[in-house]
Amino acid sequence: MKISTTSSVLALAAASTGSAQTTTYTNQSAPFTLQIANSANASLNGLYLFSCHAGAAIEGICVGGSTPISGASSTFYYNTTDTDVSGSDDGQGLLVWNLPVSGLPGTDHVSQSAALQPYRPGTNVVVPLFGFDAGTPVHFDDDKLTIKDYYNDANYVAGQFPDSTPAETVYNNWYSCWTGVGGGYTYEALSWVTAGVPHNPTCEKIDVIRTFL
Ligand SMILES: *[C@@H]1O[C@H](CO)[C@@H](O)[C@H](O)[C@H]1NC(C)=O
Ligand SMILES: *[C@@H]1O[C@H](CO)[C@@H](O)[C@H](O)[C@H]1NC(C)=O
Ligand SMILES: *[C@@H]1O[C@H](CO)[C@@H](O)[C@H](O)[C@H]1NC(C)=O
Secondary structure, eight states, rough: OOHHHHHHHHHHHHHHOSOOOOOOOOOOOOEEEEESSSSGGGGGOBEEEEEEEETTTEEEEEOOSSSSSSSGGGGEEEEOOOOTEEEEEEEESSEEEEEEEESSSSSSSSEEEEEEOOOOOOOSSSEEEEESSSSOOOOTTTTEEEEEESSTTTTOTTTTOOOOOOOOEEEOEEEEEEEEETTTEEEEEEEESSSSSOOTTEEHHHHHHEEEE
């Protein structure tokens, strides 16, 4: 009885988000570092990104120095799916890091994926946060971090339905911004501008490049 109640709740939850299937991302890449490149502000180029505390078991991705911090905080992974729901590799995966933990049996870390959040009415700047929410799928164009999506309203016409098979757009909206990260922290952090010009005047356009260790 308990089990069937739980599964109907899960079925309802799946129906309400419009996705009956969940993708799992368990094919993990080799470890890599992430560095800033191609910024108009040359002093940002080459700086390493690292996971920075932003709440209980929540981390943002902060702008660090010209050498990587040793250990977990400058080490990232790309988890792709090996059981893709559509049956083909869609070229997306999750940006992952290993949160070091102690006291858990049989492991010294918890794998966390980055999700872009939060929605705030006062800005178009969001940040990747490592935590326990479902991650935001990302893409590596060669070694450059991007995000692919099919939704692009830039050319919509009033009264007309958009193309039912829209072209895929590869977005590269990464910035370095002094911004709110997680629960009440403000850092110089990797940020994503959802569209247009950053609302936050401290944001500087950057590319994010991975280098396998
Ligand atoms: C990433 O893949 C590894 C290896 O399969 C797995 O242990 C880990 O849980 C995955 N992480 C996420 C966030 O899915
Ligand atoms: C360039 O970036 C550095 C590092 O964040 C910052 O201290 C400096 O103010 C920036 N310079 C300009 C002109 O924005
Ligand atoms: C896992 O990812 C690697 C690249 O990181 C790829 O070569 C391999 O084919 C993938 N395995 C599966 C089962 O998809």
